Amino acid sequence: MPVLTRLIPSPVVVVIGAGALDGLAGLLADQRVSSSGKLAIAISGGSGLRLRDRFAAELPGADWYPVEGGTLDTAVRLADAMRGKRYEAVVGLGGGKIIDVTKYAAARVGLPMVAVATNLSHDGICSPVSTLDNDNGRGSYGVPSPIALVIDLDVIREAPIRYVRSGIGDAVSNLSAVADWELSHHKTGEPIDGLAAAMARTAGESVLRHPGGCGDDDFLTVLSEGLVLTGIAMSISGDSRPASGACHEICHAFDLLYPRRAAAHGEQVGLGAAFAIHLRGAYDACALMAEVLRRHGLPVLAHEIGFSEEEFVRAVQFAPQTRPGRYTILEHLALPTDAIRDAYADYAKTVTS
Template structure:
């Protein structure tokens, strides 16, 4: 029986104040920080390779805006790293934090800024997931097997030239994370219809639109030219904003993300990129929802993302184990896996039917 939809809960919408996107705009980082309230000292959290490749441009821009900067290089996205940075950066006393790099650096910077109560600028150098503009982070060493909420970036700077230099695999992973919004929104609709959960139509439509542009335009976007990169980055930013508007990750994360998190439990943390795992999950959840899973798989292939588990080193048993385990990681979130319970036999049949295994 369909339940009456719940009234919208009260929640605070935190949105990025400014988003700067374009060719070689990293040269404007200092001016952007100034315009967002940074006045003296900036802590920049980055990765070793990104600092070597593009740190000079960012540093020069900050210096040109009369901002002192101290750089902190991180090698993983864990709470241990966040805790260490919390102590080091807290002693240094900056008034602004920049996350400059891939998803790992942005997540660590976001969580560190949240704990220190400081404004945060997201400067992604790869378009690998929608966390570049959302308040959600995925770090290891927390007690929850899914993303947790921190603060929304006060600003986003997306330099399409820097983004174009990232490994193609990362951009393909970002497309996997975008396509996932198709099944995430369907899961949210299911929770509304069957459990009376609040459903935000605007946030859902925004997330869906971010996915649909990839599904509809993958033939044009697979060239990875400046137009393609900008389109994908804008879609990722838009999806992140959808989560800000919803006040939860609901429009962006459903059973396909639970499957991805379960794979980390079953196969270990080095089992492909986040977007690659999520893309595989989306193919299977699309089948369960009665959606065109072949179009999802074709889109992922066009964008260079994996559609078979073995492409990222996963075995059949690992995929099956993750499907069986996925919903138990977050029983409070109603998804298609709450309705269609998986055992080993049904999980194997599903994965085989869509050629994931």
């Protein structure tokens, strides 16, 4: 009998814990990421500069590249600056924007990338996708996943709490995204990868069901692991399907329709996920998700992120245009404006009762 297996793309090393950054130089050498220490390290202008002061002496062979903003042009400039300098790896040291820029730049020059996350704002810390602003708004670009990932919980706690909250919203939105994937599988025949779906759902459930709070090491560890598992699930499926459904379509609609007023990514996808679950008629699940989001300080109603009911209705109506070809509960129901308005009124009663 043949034994059939498959290789799962994932980082060769994942380190999550308090003080994890203390061993960064040794980790890079011990894991054979960079035995010579010849590294390019991309950093933000905030926490990244402080960490450069901390680690510059330990990494004498590294060149440091301050990066401003999460744009495609920034990523291309970083790649051009690194080209031809014989680095062994590229390290992205910072938040989501820095890591997305670094992933794209590393792919462009053909180097392995190490992600050192200083906040947990979204699942991009370990995903095969770079989300970057461009001349047409915002685009998602396929890239190799990080070869190594380090999350120091001491550093995470130093970041503003809104970043942890955003990561919570992104993680629990997996539950809506997987439900949309399964819906598309049944209605359109879209293939579904059971392992990727199971990993994404498990990540979402682990964060949703954990009783801890944003400052607890146990909870931050579960959130970190959930975001890592989500990134690996996307690598397995080859796209963002395990983590992106109606929840992200609604988020992208906010970004495109109200670019100067959009809230944090995780706030928007958390709200979008709760509303999408309500649209499926899963009212108990919707109420539970809203309760958990509220407990962690995330919004569950449009006005809580600065949008009127009519603006929310417009975003939901526009949302399917943000991902042409993707089938979610929004495409399935194809609700007219008045029906969306009525559905939101019912949703608001569900999450406030």
